[in-house]
Amino acid sequence: MEALFSLFSGFRWQDGLDILLNAYILFRLYVLFRGTNVIRAILTICVLWAVSQAAVSLGLIITNWAMQGIITVAALIVIIVFRNEIASVLQTKNLKSFLWGIPRYQFNTPLNIIVESVYELARKKIGALIVLPLKQGLDSVVQDGIPIRGKLSQELLVSIFWPDNPLHDGAAILQGERIISAGAILPLSKSKDLPSFFGTRHRAAFGLAELTDALVIVVSEERGEITLFKENQIHGVHNRLALGKLLQEHAGDESAPNGIRNQAIELFAAGLISLLCFTGIWLSFSKGMETLATHEVPVEFIKPDQRMEIISSSASNIKLQISGARTLINAVKPEQIKIKLNLLQAVVGTNKLPVTRENILLPPGIRLKKIEPSLLEITLDSLVEKELSVQPHWVGTLPKGLIMTQASVTPQTVLVTGGGLSLKEISTIFTEQLSLNDLTESGTIVAVPVLKPTSIRLKTTETIRVHYLISKKAGTL
Amino acid sequence: MTIILTKKSNKYRIPALPVFFMVLGVLFTTSVCPQQANGKMVMTQAVMCESIETFRPLNPAVVFSISQGEVYCFSNFDPVVQKTIIFHKWYKRDQLIFTMQLTLMPPKWSSFSRIQLRDADKGPWRVEIRTADDTLLQTLRFSIVD
Numbered sequence: 001m002e003a004l005f006s007l008f009s010g011f012r013w014q015d016g017l018d019i020l021l022n023a024y025i026l027f028r029l030y031v032l033f034r035g036t037n038v039i040r041a042i043l044t045i046c047v048l049w050a051v052s053q054a055a056v057s058l059g060l061i062i063t064n065w066a067m068q069g070i071i072t073v074a075a076l077i078v079i080i081v082f083r084n085e086i087a088s089v090l091q092t093k094n095l096k097s098f099l100w101g102i103p104r105y106q107f108n109t110p111l112n113i114i115v116e117s118v119y120e121l122a123r124k125k126i127g128a129l130i131v132l133p134l135k136q137g138l139d140s141v142v143q144d145g146i147p148i149r150g151k152l153s154q155e156l157l158v159s160i161f162w163p164d165n166p167l168h169d170g171a172a173i174l175q176g177e178r179i180i181s182a183g184a185i186l187p188l189s190k191s192k193d194l195p196s197f198f199g200t201r202h203r204a205a206f207g208l209a210e211l212t213d214a215l216v217i218v219v220s221e222e223r224g225e226i227t228l229f230k231e232n233q234i235h236g237v238h239n240r241l242a243l244g245k246l247l248q249e250h251a252g253d254e255s256a257p258n259g260i261r262n263q264a265i266e267l268f269a270a271g272l273i274s275l276l277c278f279t280g281i282w283l284s285f286s287k288g289m290e291t292l293a294t295h296e297v298p299v300e301f302i303k304p305d306q307r308m309e310i311i312s313s314s315a316s317n318i319k320l321q322i323s324g325a326r327t328l329i330n331a332v333k334p335e336q337i338k339i340k341l342n343l344l345q346a347v348v349g350t351n352k353l354p355v356t357r358e359n360i361l362l363p364p365g366i367r368l369k370k371i372e373p374s375l376l377e378i379t380l381d382s383l384v385e386k387e388l389s390v391q392p393h394w395v396g397t398l399p400k401g402l403i404m405t406q407a408s409v410t411p412q413t414v415l416v417t418g419g420g421l422s423l424k425e426i427s428t429i430f431t432e433q434l435s436l437n438d439l440t441e442s443g444t445i446v447a448v449p450v451l452k453p454t455s456i457r458l459k460t461t462e463t464i465r466v467h468y469l470i471s472k473k474a475g476t477l
Numbered sequence: 478m479t480i481i482l483t484k485k486s487n488k489y490r491i492p493a494l495p496v497f498f499m500v501l502g503v504l505f506t507t508s509v510c511p512q513q514a515n516g517k518m519v520m521t522q523a524v525m526c527e528s529i530e531t532f533r534p535l536n537p538a539v540v541f542s543i544s545q546g547e548v549y550c551f552s553n554f555d556p557v558v559q560k561t562i563i564f565h566k567w568y569k570r571d572q573l574i575f576t577m578q579l580t581l582m583p584p585k586w587s588s589f590s591r592i593q594l595r596d597a598d599k600g601p602w603r604v605e606i607r608t609a610d611d612t613l614l615q616t617l618r619f620s621i622v623d
Binding site: 389391392393394395396397398403404405406407425426427428430436468473474 | 535536537538539540542570571599600601603616618620622623
């Protein structure tokens, strides 16, 4: 069980959506094409693809090459040969049936109407050819036919085969409770075992039964006999009960509800297989092709005390070696990886903080392999206020013979805020450089203080003025 | 940088009347001078100057040219009740460059410390005059320029 959980470790909601979406597409393709020859051809291609993959894993180069060629040709053949069936599925005008509808076969067919119609036709010796398709499509074997799509009724069905009706020579195709088309031409059987009294109508019915899973009812024009053709079998019908039973068996065993249940089981199985298929594909993508990558990620420090200030850190970025499926690794964006260090336990001064897996946020499906460096040295300081003396910073040279005897500053001190550690070593704040070169007499200069280190902030806004006294140097003229 | 320390003690014969006025003076300044309140000493003068002549500071100033060659910190104490130690602490910006220990002898004493200037010494300086128990007596701020 643990192994199963580990397989799905890092499973994201996007992965679930991915699997469900693709499984549903596969399921829909099955639903739309089931019963047709296309689905068999596609299944054959899938088997060929599996053989090709097995050949690759076994190192069978020629077999793999041959399989790939066959698959390509087979795909082309499927498209060309089954173009009608594919077109009939894809050209459906009903979006519901295309996206989520489940096509029903003969489960809803009002069999009693068919029985009564057939017996009326037989009694009146009106020749008839009625086709009840099951799962397999008829498009590739049945030609022409006039679309009717009318609701099945005894009167309509009898009238189709009424003599002198232009459609009476062809076959009527029934689907569910509707007559889909009439006047359809069925393929003639080439079998030589058919009874000699069977005419063209019987031969056409047998021809279709040979090729598909459809049930074909024939009413003989000469003898008024009813014959059923299904899967190379010919059933002579002598009473309504027998006809009804045969039709019911065709529609779905002995009763319609059973048929619906079987269809539900079949569709559930198809859905489950689709889901398992894409789960397997996801596993092969996510667990297979494991790859490594290195990301340089900036460290985010969480300061519980906002008065704390980070003075220095041994590293601002940390290299993370991560692993995972190549697709996931390639999809990783830098902003998805975060390193968060909580400074709750840190104190003012130098702190050595280990960087562990708990500090690192990774996208689902990505595993952490290595952290470098795994230890950070961080110096913290707390914000304090301090009063600093102000001192003028004189530069240059006074004119010859002059001397600056006094210099005072107003205000004498200023209030600053900054890191306690930084301010601990500072007792004076100096002004910008004040030139002596042009000073010849006493006066006042407005000066700007220079804040060093730059992290400190001046709290007072008062202008700093430097008052100075200049006099002649003793012993000069 | 060379530090040279010199000290000079002036001895007087103390007549009775001047002693009376001196005592009055001491009492008068008690409220403004803590050193005197402790009965130890009073710093009467502290200046930065270009040189010392006849135990007096010559050209007291706050800006000194490097071409001057040296700069002095002069301090004068009067009275000095007992043998006392003080310190001249020289700072360039906020960095302590050196500390000079000076001994003051009764009844009064002048003392100074000195640095010889190099090109690298240009910038703002200060000298803190402190007692043995690290009490700050005075801060002298000055600049060394071209």
